[in-house]
Amino acid sequence: MYFAQKLKSLREENHYLQRQIAALLDIDTPMYSRIERGERFAKEEHIPILAKYYNIDESELRQLWLADKVYDVIAGESSANDVLSIVSESIAEYGKENKSC
């Protein structure tokens, strides 16, 4: 998963242990392990904590977290793309930057 993979690479690049990040998020290590493997979702309030700690853009990290949630809804659906199109079109009122042609 998007968020999970990011968490793992961030942690490994910075040579931290799961136990350290778990402590940062005030959860136990097994719980963090599941989050890092995409077995569980991180809580929303974990996002700013992680972004600050790793000194990365919070909204970017948040996007990955949301992408996981969206993926969770349409995972395994054969018409996943159609569903995304439906939503995408109704949201396109704001910014039309995704209409690539």
Next chain:
Amino acid sequence: MYFAQKLKSLREENHYLQRQIAALLDIDTPMYSRIERGERFAKEEHIPILAKYYNIDESELRQLWLADKVYDVIAGESSANDVLSIVSESIAEYGKENKSC
């Protein structure tokens, strides 16, 4: 919402009362009222029941139901489109029919 609006127009086109559809779905009328206004989600098992009853394509109705769920995740997010793009790209492995150019 997508699913809610569809439900309402289907019911009105066919001149049914909320109470009748509620009975069909084995829930009470207030509950159905909320579903029709998008205040609550219909249960997954309601979809085939409704599709049969109205004699419409089940997968199409299901797509609207899923669209509501997806929208629920990204509603109010300024980067909603970016999130959809992230998911859309990773799903594009299967069918590339949404790459319109």
Next chain:
DNA sequence: TTTGATTTGTCAATTTATGACAAAATTAAT
């Protein structure tokens, strides 16, 4: 105004998600 339809408020019951603990498995170091 009376009747029927729809909506709103509230809360109990169910379902789902979260977090903790023990223990197993994996990996690294000695």
Next chain:
DNA sequence: ATTAATTTTGTCATAAATTGACAAATCAAA
């Protein structure tokens, strides 16, 4: 190879969110 540390898995208790029911209010028509 044995030990020590890290990570993962299994299980369960608790917490949070969702669902459904009932009563009552609002709305619409006759």
